[in-house]
Amino acid sequence: MSKPQNQNKNQKPQTAITPTRDENFPEWYQQVVRAADMAENSETRGCMVIKPWGYGMWELIQRQLDVYFKETGHKNAYFPLLIPVSYLEKEAEHAEGFATECAVVTHHRLEAEKQEDGSVKMRPAGKLTEPYVIRPTSETIIGAAFARWVQSYRDLPLLIYQWANVMRWEMRPRLFLRTAEFLWQEGHTAHETPEEAMTETRLMHDVYEKFLRDHLAIPAIPGEKTEAERFPGALNTFTVEAMVQDRKAIQAGTSHFLGQNFSKASGIVFQGRDNTDEHAWTTSWGVSTRLIGTLLMAHADDDGAVVPPRVAPTQVVILPVIPKDEHREAVMAACEKLASDLKAESFHGDALRVEIDSRDIQGGAKSWEWIKKGAPVRIEIGPRDLEKGSVAVARRDKAPRDKEFIDTAEAVSSMADRLQKIQDGLLARALAFRKEHTVEIKSMDKFREYFTPQDADKPEIHGGFALAHWAGTAVDEEALQKEMKVTIRCVPSDEALRGDAGTCIYTGQPAEGRVVFAKSY
């Protein structure tokens, strides 16, 4: 009966994804997205089609973040996709920052033109007197609305956010990480005082950090951006920086203290308590579908996606094992029963998301599909289980063939706990990984050594986060980036990471504390 493994004509690779992370990380990432059936490139340049498994994650992210936004007093609204070009001209730094990546709408009509061969060509007609840009972000158009809405200090604060698509004509799109069109949430608030606005900025920064940690199992480092990395037009930018498995950093969410830059540009003026006209203090903050790319790069392995249970569209997939047709009815009935029992259980306030995969395809192939999608738990039920009253439970955070045979009732009652263990395990693993690849560096020699790949032609995964003292300028930062592609990811908020005062590794000047350096996405 037993035959040697991998003796088939079409030998399967040892891993479901080729290449592996070590072999070629960027290519591995793309293969994971595809194997998990989450998204694909579309006909439209730089834009992706998000498929149900990927969009399902986004829906959960939306729903769960929405709770936090509402809890912190914000209200959802919606503003136009098209922004008059003149709006962008109001804030110089902002305009400059986004000018090179704006899609511009110049016409409002098409005219059909019959060709000689009978086909039809559509030509733009009806030129607009003032072109529109498709929003790359909405500070300006929301600012214009705020200007209308605010008269008195009694109208403040305004706490608004919207779920929307935005467009930035990126030169190098990558599924989820950087696409020309992406989905996001953008918060925009206006306040009476700078202190209040700063409190708001930090509050949302904190919300993002907790969301990444508790929902996406990503331990991000919260901190402030340096001037060089700041949002165009902002006074302060706060970021949550995550480390992914090639040890690079990715900015997963930002919140900006905009001072009065945008209120001056948009004319958000209110009459203050002392009867004088004042400009409001504004903030903006956002996370995007990039979160999904981040979570893949943080958790996926060489067998495909690994989705944290809290954002898994299907948390438990039931795989019927039907050796002979005569077993079908009994097995399917058991699956239905199991599914409904599981759905009666709850995880973080929601019914468990359970799916029976009853497709008539090879069991092995089916099981591997769910491994590649990263469903947290797979349950098999076959005739033998029916006799014994047990089921076979497999976890995505364990080896593909690692199955546990558990009494059915117990499998159900312990499922929420099992999902939480997976969720916690992913976070612990990601945190351990980040710690393992975070070093403290005290000299430029060591710094260069850390960030220089062994093989320059085909750079291997190297480096990580470096904590080092810094007192340099934006110009110094740029020099570092030119030399090694390393940037300051943030000035960490965490005192332990920030450390004590010391000597800047670059300028030798006294530095207040350490900053986080890394290569980044």
Added chain:
RNA sequence: CGGGCUGUAGCGCAGUUUGGUAGCGCACUUCGUUCGGGUCGAAGGGGUCGCAGGUUCAAAUCCUGUCAGCCCGACCA
């Protein structure tokens, strides 16, 4: 936007140098076989070779243009 590579069936590719109107693997359909498992066998379906021009009796193959994708830069969530 600069430099390099690529575009042939849903996916991955061969064929292009030396023009003669398409082939392989996987996937898909049907039948059988196997069965806690990404089985094996047989028979099938599917492509105006990225697009547009040009050269030629003849173009996937040569020429020009263009679009898209990937990798490396610059830019960015």
